[in-house]
Amino acid sequence: MDFEQSNLNTRIVLREYLPRGVISESYFSVDKSQAVPDADSLASEQILVSVGALSMDPHLRLFITASDPDKPPSPSGPHSLHPLGEAMSSIGVGTVVASKSKKFKVGDRVRATATPWQQFAVFHDHLVEKLPGDETVALEDYIGVLGMPAFTAYLGVVTLGQAKAGETLLVSAASGAVGQMVVQLAKARGLTVVGVAGSDQKTAYVSKIGADAVLNYKTCGDFEQAIRSVAPQGIDIYFDSVGGEFLDAALLNLNARARVILCGSMTTFGADKSTVKGVKNLDSLIMKEVVMRGLFYQPHVGTQAEADFIEEASQLVKQGAIHFKTDVREGLESAPQALADLYSGNNFGKLIIRL
Amino acid sequence: MDFEQSNLNTRIVLREYLPRGVISESYFSVDKSQAVPDADSLASEQILVSVGALSMDPHLRLFITASDPDKPPSPSGPHSLHPLGEAMSSIGVGTVVASKSKKFKVGDRVRATATPWQQFAVFHDHLVEKLPGDETVALEDYIGVLGMPAFTAYLGVVTLGQAKAGETLLVSAASGAVGQMVVQLAKARGLTVVGVAGSDQKTAYVSKIGADAVLNYKTCGDFEQAIRSVAPQGIDIYFDSVGGEFLDAALLNLNARARVILCGSMTTFGADKSTVKGVKNLDSLIMKEVVMRGLFYQPHVGTQAEADFIEEASQLVKQGAIHFKTDVREGLESAPQALADLYSGNNFGKLIIRL
Numbered sequence: 251m252d253f254e255q256s257n258l259n260t261r262i263v264l265r266e267y268l269p270r271g272v273i274s275e276s277y278f279s280v281d282k283s284q285a286v287p288d289a290d291s292l293a294s295e296q297i298l299v300s301v302g303a304l305s306m307d308p309h310l311r312l313f314i315t316a317s318d319p320d321k322p323p324s325p326s327g328p329h330s331l332h333p334l335g336e337a338m339s340s341i342g343v344g345t346v347v348a349s350k351s352k353k354f355k356v357g358d359r360v361r362a363t364a365t366p367w368q369q370f371a372v373f374h375d376h377l378v379e380k381l382p383g384d385e386t387v388a389l390e391d392y393i394g395v396l397g398m399p400a401f402t403a404y405l406g407v408v409t410l411g412q413a414k415a416g417e418t419l420l421v422s423a424a425s426g427a428v429g430q431m432v433v434q435l436a437k438a439r440g441l442t443v444v445g446v447a448g449s450d451q452k453t454a455y456v457s458k459i460g461a462d463a464v465l466n467y468k469t470c471g472d473f474e475q476a477i478r479s480v481a482p483q484g485i486d487i488y489f490d491s492v493g494g495e496f497l498d499a500a501l502l503n504l505n506a507r508a509r510v511i512l513c514g515s516m517t518t519f520g521a522d523k524s525t526v527k528g529v530k531n532l533d534s535l536i537m538k539e540v541v542m543r544g545l546f547y548q549p550h551v552g553t554q555a556e557a558d559f560i561e562e563a564s565q566l567v568k569q570g571a572i573h574f575k576t577d578v579r580e581g582l583e584s585a586p587q588a589l590a591d592l593y594s595g596n597n598f599g600k601l602i603i604r605l
Numbered sequence: 606m607d608f609e610q611s612n613l614n615t616r617i618v619l620r621e622y623l624p625r626g627v628i629s630e631s632y633f634s635v636d637k638s639q640a641v642p643d644a645d646s647l648a649s650e651q652i653l654v655s656v657g658a659l660s661m662d663p664h665l666r667l668f669i670t671a672s673d674p675d676k677p678p679s680p681s682g683p684h685s686l687h688p689l690g691e692a693m694s695s696i697g698v699g700t701v702v703a704s705k706s707k708k709f710k711v712g713d714r715v716r717a718t719a720t721p722w723q724q725f726a727v728f729h730d731h732l733v734e735k736l737p738g739d740e741t742v743a744l745e746d747y748i749g750v751l752g753m754p755a756f757t758a759y760l761g762v763v764t765l766g767q768a769k770a771g772e773t774l775l776v777s778a779a780s781g782a783v784g785q786m787v788v789q790l791a792k793a794r795g796l797t798v799v800g801v802a803g804s805d806q807k808t809a810y811v812s813k814i815g816a817d818a819v820l821n822y823k824t825c826g827d828f829e830q831a832i833r834s835v836a837p838q839g840i841d842i843y844f845d846s847v848g849g850e851f852l853d854a855a856l857l858n859l860n861a862r863a864r865v866i867l868c869g870s871m872t873t874f875g876a877d878k879s880t881v882k883g884v885k886n887l888d889s890l891i892m893k894e895v896v897m898r899g900l901f902y903q904p905h906v907g908t909q910a911e912a913d914f915i916e917e918a919s920q921l922v923k924q925g926a927i928h929f930k931t932d933v934r935e936g937l938e939s940a941p942q943a944l945a946d947l948y949s950g951n952n953f954g955k956l957i958i959r960l
Contacts, residue, residue: 493887493888497887498883512887512888512890512891513891514891515887515888515891523885523886526885527883528853528882528883528884528885529883529884529885529887530878530881530883530884531878532848532852532867532870532884532897533848533867533870535867535897535898535899536867536868536869536870536899536900536901537899537901538899538901539898539899539900539901539904540898540899541896541897541898541899542887542890542896542897542898543890543894543895543896543897544890544891544892544893544894544895544896545891545894546891546892546893546894549894
């Protein structure tokens with residue numbers, strides 16, 4: 251988008267908070283009352299960004315939904331509510347068009363966790379991240395196939411998992427946002443991949459994107475035996491997003507010097523710990539010198555690992571070697587309906603607004 | 606010992622298997638019927654070693670005790686019995702006095718897991734390990750203060766634990782063979798150390814060798830609270846030898862990027878898993894990116910880590926900075942009585958036979 255194209259800065263503004271469970275584009279309005287900020291008006295350490303694409307994510311609901319429909323929304327709730335009358339925000343990417351920051355120059359491509367839904371936005375330079383890679387990578391890919399789930403997958407498979415061709419990787423929640431990238435990054439590096447998911451439809455998708463073997467954990471019976479039956483050679487990397495009993499069974503199928511990546515724990519996060527079944531097989535890690543690592547992507551943002559990830563994954567994208575479904579909508583004005591579609595399931599793939 | 610001192614090769618020979626639970630020096634005999642092997646008689650890849658010291662260890666009982674006192678000992682039992690009429694063997698160290706191996710030269714100092722109880726012994730070169738360090742380290746120290754428990758402690762604190770001055774280390778079984786070395790190696794590197802043991806006598810010893818704080822797990826009450834009360838700054842390294850509930854409580858006291866070293870699991874090894882209480886707090890490892898590693902010393906033998914360990918630990922020994930109790934007996938003939946003393950508790954410290 252040309253910086254000079256318009257002197258009005260279109261914004262999507264939150265008009266009122268939504269009642270619980272309901273979402274509709276009518277809660278937003280298109281605002282064209284403000285001018286595009288003048289480059290000269292930037293304060294020191296500020297940059298002006300032309301927003302290129304916005305990510306529509308499930309967690310946005312937390313910031314726009316009244317916690318109690320019978321009471322006025324309270325900003326002191328568990329999540330601070332987005333201010334009414336201000337442009338809505340979500341993860342977004344864009345290009346620097348003016349800078350009073352030493353860290354950024356015009357033309358730099360950036361990503362921000364809280365990007366306002368407007369054509370141009372002013373950021374303090376510590377709230378945006380400079381994107382690695384070059385112009386051959388599409389800007390919207392940084393919130394799509396190269397976004398946080400894919401980076402998390404890369405960190406688990408490569409940076410922490412130290413995957414080597416010929417090894418065997420087991421991944422739970424294999425059809426999920428992270429899991430499907432784990433499958434494909436591991437296959438691209440020459441590993442044998444076993445994917446686990448909770449329906450035959452999901453396991454069929456996991457096979458389609460390259461897994462050598464799949465398990466439906468709801469129908470496979472005893473986990474330890476089921477894993478062994480599809481991977482009698484043993485597991486070198488287990489990418490875990492579920493914790494609990496499946497993790498415990500996976501531990502009994504590990505090879506010496508295996509790596510276990512703890513990325514999520516659907517079965518125990520937020521659960522009453524008195525009802526959780528504990529993991530009993532940690533002692534099996536000792537003689538095999540297994541390494542188990544917690545994985546959280548945030549501390550790795552801006553590291554060499556992220557640059558390496560962008561380089562490797564963007565090559566795979568160019569080669570058509572990665573399946574990643576997106577549902578791209580054109581124009582800022584499409585954002586409210588896109589968000590409503592996300593919550594009603596009227597999307598097919600990762601929802602992205604391209605400005 | 607001078608190679609030429611005697612042409613008779615004194616040996617301690619196992620005469621008969623012991624009944625269960627009984628041990629006595631009468632089950633051994635001193636044999637002087639064989640000549641010292643001639644250097645010329647060595648086959649290719651063999652070395653002749655002058656044995657310098659022997660380690661007396663609890664597990665030796667497995668090889669000399671009749672599994673059923675009413676039946677003749679069977680070599681097909683769970684542990685192969687040591688052959689009668691042959692020199693007994695245990696972990697030992699010595700000096701090469703003749704070599705037809707490319708790997709060893711005369712003067713090299715070596716350690717072997719199965720060292721015959723005799724003055725001179727012939728080994729195939731793949732059954733002995735060349736010892737790092739120089740002559741300023743006493744040979745017997747390699748089965749004492751520089752032996753396997755200390756090396757295990759070093760691997761956990763330094764190689765896998767990556768201990769840094771100023772960090773806080775928690776160690777269970779802190780008065781044990783490994784634990785007391787963990788305490789001292791960590792203190793020598795400038796860490797704050799919390800030692801856990803199961804009696805006030807043991808915790809007093811752990812304090813004496815340098816721990817900054819101690820916990821008696823039998824009387825401290827709720828583990829999670831007890832750990833927090835003595836280490837409110839949080840734990841950077843947890844050296845675990847117990848597993849189970851104490852491990853689970855320790856996980857809730859870890860700092861970001863903490864390391865958990867799994868070295869043993871007294872509460873679950875060999876236990877009926879249906880009665881074991883599982884570990885429920887593995888999900889707390891994720892956001893903190895904690896690393897949990899199984900530790901087994903064997904794969905690290907002969908690595909640079911072992912050489913580094915010998916260098917650092919032998920310096921500490923010379924400086925008198927390490928407490929390590931030994932009970933050294935003089936002469937090969939003292940071995941049978943030493944072994945009997947080990948099983949009756951008539952020793953004070955690690956039992957070593959110096960030849």
